[in-house]
Amino acid sequence: MAGAGYKQWTTGAVLTSTDMNTYVGDQVVMSFADSSARSSAVSSPSEGMVSYLLDTNAIEVYTGAAWAGIGDITEVAAGTNIDVTSGTGPVPSVALAIDAEVNFADQLATRPEMKDYAETINAIGGTGGGTQDIDLTAGNVVTATVDTSTNTFTFSNPSATGKSCSFTLVLTNGGSQTVVWPGAVDWPAATAPTLTASGVDVLTFFTLDAGTIWYGFAAGLAMG
Numbered sequence: 001m002a003g004a005g006y007k008q009w010t011t012g013a014v015l016t017s018t019d020m021n022t023y024v025g026d027q028v029v030m031s032f033a034d035s036s037a038r039s040s041a042v043s044s045p046s047e048g049m050v051s052y053l054l055d056t057n058a059i060e061v062y063t064g065a066a067w068a069g070i071g072d073i074t075e076v077a078a079g080t081n082i083d084v085t086s087g088t089g090p091v092p093s094v095a096l097a098i099d100a101e102v103n104f105a106d107q108l109a110t111r112p113e114m115k116d117y118a119e120t121i122n123a124i125g126g127t128g129g130g131t132q133d134i135d136l137t138a139g140n141v142v143t144a145t146v147d148t149s150t151n152t153f154t155f156s157n158p159s160a161t162g163k164s165c166s167f168t169l170v171l172t173n174g175g176s177q178t179v180v181w182p183g184a185v186d187w188p189a190a191t192a193p194t195l196t197a198s199g200v201d202v203l204t205f206f207t208l209d210a211g212t213i214w215y216g217f218a219a220g221l222a223m224g
Contacts, residue, residue, distance in 0.1 A: 029059070035067070106160075127151045129177070136167060145172040146195075152180040158211040166206035168219070174201050185216045193218035200224050 007023045009015060032038040034055040042049070047064035060067040122139030124132065129149030134142050136157045159165035174195030181192055185205065195201050202220040207213060 038067075134167065134169070136165060140167045141170070142167055143170045143172075146174045146177050146179060148177065150178040150180065153182060155182055155184075155205070155211060155214060158207050161210045161212075162208070164206060164208055165210075166204065169203045169205065171195065171201045171203060173198055181216070182214065184211055185214045187216050192216070193221060196222045 007019065030038070030042070030049070030051045032041065032051055032053055034053055038051050038053065042051075045062040045067075047062055049062040050059065050070075051067070052059050059070045061070050119141050120139035122135070122142045124134075124142060124144040126145045126147045128147065129151055131152045131154060132144065133154045133156050136155070136159075175197035179195060185192070187193070193201070193203070200223040201218065202223055203216060204219050205214045205216050207215070
């Protein structure tokens with residue numbers, strides 16, 4: 001019977017018909033022209049028997065109830081970013097459907113073609129005076145309103161050295177209070193722009209060395 005295991009004969013041992021049928025006949029990969037030829041030759045298969053069908057080039061194993069393809073996927077369920085058209089084997093139809101967050105964990109996405117994309121906005125709201133951190137992991141487009149008192153900005157979590165990291169800051173009423181920028185910001189001519197007391201300024205920053213130097217530019221002042 002199939003599944004009898006392995007037997008090693010010693011020199012001079014007798015190979016009986018039972019041994020031949022059990023350890024050889026039932027446990028080799030039997031080759032047949034098709035499933036009909038197999039059924040005629042093996043009318044009562046035992047669980048674990050393996051056969052090869054010449055017409056379909058398929059290797060099948062007897063499960064105890066039926067012949068089944070080895071490695072067939074019997075069922076696939078839909079999950080995060082996976083849509084299933086047909087969830088049954090032997091070849092289920094599945095498709096990648098990006099319908100949830102995909103975290104690349106700082107790995108490359110090489111040669112993508114982008115269309116109709118958006119960027120996450122880190123909406124800070126009122127800064128409330130004091131120190132206000134701009135965390136790059138929260139979004140690369142930042143909105144904030146300067147109010148109350150002196151506001152000191154800090155920038156955190158840029159990309160590692162050797163990678164370009166940038167963000168856009170849409171700042172409302174920046175000139176209404178004193179704004180202190182990080183010492184790492186390098187402005188054109190070493191001079192920070194004069195911000196609008198009542199209106200919107202758009203500022204851009206980028207770094208190539210994990211924030212050791214942030215290059216800062218006024219993309220638009222007194223925008224509205």
